[in-house]
Amino acid sequence: MTEKPVSQGQLIWRRFRRHKLGALGGMIIALLMLLTLFAHFIAPYDYATQRRRFAFAPPTKIHFFDKDGRLSWPFVYGLSRARDPRGVRWVYRENTDQVYPIKFFVKGDPYKLFWLIPTDIHLFGTGERDPNSPGQIFLFGTDDVGRDLFSRTLIGGWVSLSIGPLALAISLTLAIVFGGISGYFGGGWDNFIQRMIEVLNSFPGLPLLLALAAILPPGLPPAISFLLIIMILSILGWGGTARTLRGLFLVLREQEFALAAKAMGASNARIIFKHLLPNTLSYLIVSATLGIPGLILAEASLSFLGFGIRDPMTSWGQLLNQFTDSTITNLTYHPWLMIPGFFIIVAVLAFNFMGDALRDATDPFSVQGR
Template identity: 40%
Template sequence: MAAHTFIDAAPETGPAVTPLKTSGKAQSIAAAGQWTLIWQRFKRNKVAVVAGWIIIALYLIGIFAEFLAPGLPDTARPQFTNAPPQSIAFFVTDENGQTRFQPHVKGYTQSVDPASLRRTFVVDDTQVVPIGFFVEGPAYRLWGLIPSTLHLVGPLDPTDTMYLLGTDRLGRDLLSRLIHATRISMSIGLVGVVISLCLGVTLGSLSGFYGGWVDLVIQRIIEVISSMPTIPLWLGLAAAIPITWSPLQVYFVITLIVSLFGWTGLAREVRGRFYALRGEDFVTAARLDGSGERRLIFRHILPSLTSHILAVVTLALPTMIVAETALSFLGIGLKAPVVSWGVLLQDAQNVRTIAGAPWLLIWPAGAVVLAVLSFNFLGDGMRDAADPYEG
């Protein structure tokens, strides 16, 4: 029998494999959570970031309205009816011809046209009204609680006048009224969206999770509400508000009216997401693990929709602001003494105002446009950042 010789062959050695080197930034992104990834994508959208800062500034203006406003919104001076805006100058020349730094505005001189008997205002260079920061002014209560007389900017002498944005038909400072209106208009949109958010998320979750007759009833309700003409229905509901109600009661009723029709779109979107996610593996695993229906909805499915809901809510805010502005502009929403952007526009809707005092229309309309565009850009940026298929 032939002998077999076994030769130990050396194992073949291939080229050395070097592990891929990843930077610390790539590793941190790979290990980042959902909200970190959303924030990283959102920061790349510079327009959305700027819009976000504008929104924050508007809400800060509303929060500290009493301190930021040079005066009180209802203080009227008939001798300055429809006075034009004053411009700020920073240097003044004294009697000796020396120029020094002193922020100030120029006073007014009134003149009457002998033909039309119309009173006009002319800037008087001889009247210098010094202004400064953190000055004493009319007394107020911050948030209705803290008494104070300190204002961010205003004339050094409280008896002087400073109208940087002009005055209205009653001689009231438009800048002070616009700042106080920011609080009402921005907060009514926020409160309305919170109410719509609760209704839309709750009913949309129930509709998409249970299906069947629950889904049928909720969807028919949504269709009935969506088929109603919005503006005429708003007009009818707002006109039903008794004129004897206080401004605070009217404020909350207008908020309810605005939010009554704002939840249907969100409810449909949440329903569609629930339909898509209720059969996923993580939901089945949670169900087999003994999770109840409430836990499945609020602890497993709904958190996965948080970023999308947040983007939808941001896009819904300008709709609420425009709705309140439209109702107040038509004279059936908020009314004096409450001050909102719509109330200011309602005061400036006659032809004489547009021709003789256009600033009464420009500034409130500009505030509405700025807020709506900022919310839209912010919402678009958040929606793109929350999209898992985006970049």
């Protein structure tokens, strides 16, 4: 009884931190979000700049010891390319005579920080503005036209990470409103909404997307196609969640506390949103965290179909999809092109761990001391 009262938020936070994997997942997501938010600044190059002299360059090695084995300021050697003896591809060699120390806060490709502030300062780089200069730094290597994969991964990460939550926010809102009305009021509205969901769910998804891709003009600005993807994913995705919520509301509206709220004169909206909805929170959180990875993957498949993120604009899914045409060659000779896939896996796992921890943390019936 002497225990200091704590708010529900504090309780959730306390339980969440105790969940080690979940906290790790949360930290990874926070880190990824930060990386992608400052992507243009951290990335040494612009996502669209091509350096054709350096197509399919492997990840650049960063050296801490010079030729004579002495410790030195980190640097890269100049990159020179030559034909493979068999003549099918370029191979890259380090030219140990050319030393390019890594510099911080260097001027490079211009960009807009937070899409607002125009600047050309990058966190690190070699400071070489000439695209043909041998002094390049490609942490994850380059793609077929010599674009830096590290820069593209960071900048594409913003698209991948924001599509999930944004599409989810819209589809959850739809699911809550329609599922709530359907379950709480029942009767005619319930019937109408359930039939609507059935119609929605009976659309064949893939052909529908293909048809949409065919209808929409190819020259759509990236921002518009980004928003369109979000709209499509959320409009196609709310049905299942709404169904489950309807079931939960059917049970909840019969609970004594719903009756108590009604007896004290609460409006239907208040009963639905303030008294009943919080009881579905743990379901919503699970559904959301399982939904985000699904949406990240859905965005990738949309991009693959040509409707969605298109070159030169990029996302993790789009980065992966660009090496589907010649998989075997790419896997053998350019394995670094799979690095964006690693980011997808990490993000998906992190969201799942975090969702698991949040579900435990929001459960009001869990014992405080555990």
